[in-house]
Amino acid sequence: MSQSAPPLRSAEEIEANASFDALLWALSRPGQIRHLPKPGEAALIDALIDRECRVYSADPLLIPQVMRSGAEIADMASADHVFLATVQDSEVLKSLQLGSDLYPDEGATVILRCKLGAGAHLRLSGPGVNGTCDLQVAGLPDGFWQTRAQVMRYPTGFELILLDGDRLAALPRSTIVEVL
Template sequence: MLAAPVPSEFESRCNATFDALMWALSRPGMSRDLHDTGQAQIVDALIDRECAIYCDTPERTQHAARSGAAPVSKDAAEYLFLENPVTPDLLPRLRQGSDLHPEEGATVVLNATLGIGQDLRLTGPGVDGSIDIRVAGLPDGFWRTRAQVMRYPMGFEIFLVDGARILGVPRSTVVEVL
């Protein structure tokens, strides 16, 4: 008889969060429910000691440090956890990878409000035609600046966190402001 390890409650939550993140990236514009509110669960699911991270709050930095991840500047970070409002000038400074290694682009986790605010139309892989969404909490010019700096296959992924919901915007998604 074979014995299979039973995951702990923490491991199960991390796996569920990781599944939600991957689902959100594979279906841009469609939000996915998380088991809890906030960005801490995303840190737990994604970050380990091999990651270079930037967090804009001391609490999140301390939380991420438990994984052994190296805190770095925004420009050098593989993962950015931004709980405070951002400015569009951040986007050109993010890691975008290279033609040879596009996977070295950053993953950015931002707080936003889904369902109200600016009207956006998303198209690209994972979207059946197009999908319209509404997002509040990001600065004016955010999506325009993103469009100007992205050069697919290089770029960065964005996760928008609204309480216990997450929405993914991969680098391959075109975002049109309506």
């Protein structure tokens, strides 16, 4: 009986797996910075998006890549994954899908561009954080963290992925953010 060799992964699959690993690691350790194999949202689109997803993108340059994945282009209120690029007004957080008590997993995953290591000094606590963790984030509008706190009602809410080039930090809906 001959034994078949396992299929070889393509460079794109290896990169998508590395991006997915970085994202899961960041979500399980809120506020800790992880590196993607390449900068920008493209790595996250390849890792997260498939034909079962509904996606909103504020950046029209991302739409062709989202469409190649087979995902449905949706409005922000019904999207599973929301690529906001940069945010000028924190009120946009009130338009996101938050899930329900029965289906909290229907809350959106939001990807924002920002500057990590500068700006607002945050203290994080909650599941996945050993005591507290400090993080600095710049490039978000005034009132962003207060608006986030207003719309979150655990277990409902949204996952927040903060993207700075090839670096990312994640804040699950369960993470409590205190602005210092």
